[in-house]
Amino acid sequence: MGLFPKRPPCPICGGKISWLLPPKIESEYICGPCYGKIDMEPDKANCLTMQGFQEYLIFYDQNQLLKDQFLISEKIDFGILDTKIIFDYQNNWFCMSKNPDKTVFEGKQLKSFTIKEDSAPLFEGSADGIHRYVSAVPERAMAMGPQIAQFLMNKQMARALDKLDDGKVNQTAPMQYFNVPEPFLAFNVELHFDHPYWTVIKCDMAGPRFDHTHPDVNDYIRSYQRSMEEIEKLVAGLKTVAFPDVPAQSIGQANGLGTPGAQAVHTTTASSVDAIGEIKKYKALMEEGVISQQEFDTKKRQLLGI
Numbered sequence: 001m002g003l004f005p006k007r008p009p010c011p012i013c014g015g016k017i018s019w020l021l022p023p024k025i026e027s028e029y030i031c032g033p034c035y036g037k038i039d040m041e042p043d044k045a046n047c048l049t050m051q052g053f054q055e056y057l058i059f060y061d062q063n064q065l066l067k068d069q070f071l072i073s074e075k076i077d078f079g080i081l082d083t084k085i086i087f088d089y090q091n092n093w094f095c096m097s098k099n100p101d102k103t104v105f106e107g108k109q110l111k112s113f114t115i116k117e118d119s120a121p122l123f124e125g126s127a128d129g130i131h132r133y134v135s136a137v138p139e140r141a142m143a144m145g146p147q148i149a150q151f152l153m154n155k156q157m158a159r160a161l162d163k164l165d166d167g168k169v170n171q172t173a174p175m176q177y178f179n180v181p182e183p184f185l186a187f188n189v190e191l192h193f194d195h196p197y198w199t200v201i202k203c204d205m206a207g208p209r210f211d212h213t214h215p216d217v218n219d220y221i222r223s224y225q226r227s228m229e230e231i232e233k234l235v236a237g238l239k240t241v242a243f244p245d246v247p248a249q250s251i252g253q254a255n256g257l258g259t260p261g262a263q264a265v266h267t268t269t270a271s272s273v274d275a276i277g278e279i280k281k282y283k284a285l286m287e288e289g290v291i292s293q294q295e296f297d298t299k300k301r302q303l304l305g306i
């Protein structure tokens, strides 16, 4: 006699039920391998009945045929936790995994998709067309130039003052980190389906981050462009499998984060005003003997961009 009551076999396959916290559907215990086949929206999985589960297993077996025939034409990375999407352009199928081991969707099951930068729309796609919005992110990153210059200067000034104390760089001085929020946090992707087990799949791709000790606008923009290339590949892939006949992208208006052009001009002005103010501050520091002539000259050249 064991310590635990003997459990009846799995009602689906007759297999052994795990000793430890076996999953249940309605009130019946299910074996791990059968339960592991469930790949559907959590809301639907949570209220699955035994009959519903048996119907799902028929769908699962049919979908297995698509998994077996899946030919990966393209693989796109777009998630922090190594989320991928793979496309099969011969069959017009796709699967949200790096191998066809999850539900394989047929392109026609995708009703629409949206990709946003936080809450600002970037792409919208459906049978009505693929719509692209102008992103304000590069511009907003550029507008952060003066803030970044200020941070780097403060950091350098702190070092200079520190040197003055005892002639050495104080290694124990607290590090300064650039912690101004980036122009946006993530590309939010939503796929809407016409499918018995999926209504919507949401996932995101983190936006670029500033280096916290050496922030640089150009690095940020380069990294943004690399992410954007992946997003464009994703859009092209979804269009190919789901909406092959709709016209090429139409361009929408700026997504409300700023007016292009005007802000860029404004940035340049703000930046040069800032530079002059900063040079004056450094000149005062030099006159007080806090920094040397050489340090002042270096700073001045940096600020003027010469």
Ligand SMILES: [Zn+2]
Residues within 6 Å of the ligand: 010, 011, 012, 013, 014, 015, 030, 031, 032, 033, 034, 035
């Ligand atoms: Zn089973």
